[in-house]
Amino acid sequence: MTQHPTAQERRPANDGPKAAARNRAALMAAAREVYAEYGLDAPLSGIARRAGVGQGVLYRHFPDRAALADAVLEENVREVEQAGAAAGANLAGVLGVLTWHLTESAAFIGLLHADRTGDGTDDLHTHALALSERVARSLRGHLTGGHRLAGSDDLMLAVAMVSGAVTGPTREERERRALAAWRLLGVEVGPVRPVGG
Incomplete structure (x- = not known):
């Protein structure tokens, strides 16, 4: 039965x-x-x-895809903004946090390349551009007039160049390559770690 x-x-x-x-x-x-x-x-x-x-x-x-990407990447961007807004923050420290996120996430790298990809007509691209601009503002706030990256597009071009070097099978290898790229550009980077890390 x-x-x-x-x-x-x-x-x-x-x-x-x-x-x-x-x-x-x-x-x-x-x-x-x-x-x-x-x-x-x-x-x-x-x-x-x-x-x-x-x-x-x-x-x-x-x-949609844009809503999910925006929710996930918002955390990365917020940490870079927090690093930039912290008392005593400087460009090297903020670049350390940015570099940590680059070594952790291919999506974050994609976000920082948003201004050079796509045609700007889809929601994902629009959200990525807005988030990328927030990262740029956090970094620009610590540039002095005489800094080698103070030119109009130099800062984000340098970030894009470094992010292109972030390859390798392990996080350690990606970090090593990112720091080598910053060094080749003559840019000082603080400790590579998340906010509060």
């Missing part, structure tokens, strides 16, 4: 808002990992799979 599951056995308990918060946190963590490894063009299906949720859940929290 076949035994049918009861209603309670068929359906997991509905955690309501708790499940929504858990799902969003799982999606953010998965997106950080996937974007760090593959950049902003990573498939959303892979992010949902890594988070252990369906794509419908992903789209409930983030209606």
Whole structure:
């Protein structure tokens, strides 16, 4: 005789808002990992799979690719801004935080190249440009008139050049290459670490 599951056995308990918060946190963590490894063009299906949720859940929290990328990259940008706004902050220290984020995330590198990619008509590009400009403002606030990167586009061009050097299989190798690139540009960089690290 076949035994049918009861209603309670068929359906997991509905955690309501708790499940929504858990799902969003799982999606953010998965997106950080996937974007760090593959950049902003990573498939959303892979992010949902890594988070252990369906794509419908992903789209409930983030209606499009731009919304998810913006939410993930906002944290990186905010840390660079915090480093720039800290008491006693200087360009070397802020570049140390920026370099740490470069060694941690291919998506952050993609963000900093936003002004040189795409045609500016899609939401993801528009969000990336806005975030990239916030990073630039945080850095520019610490440039003195005589600094070698004080020219109109020199600072972000240098950042783009360094980010292009950030390759390698380990974070340590990526950091070594980033610091070598800054050195070749004659730019002093403080300790490579996250804010508060």
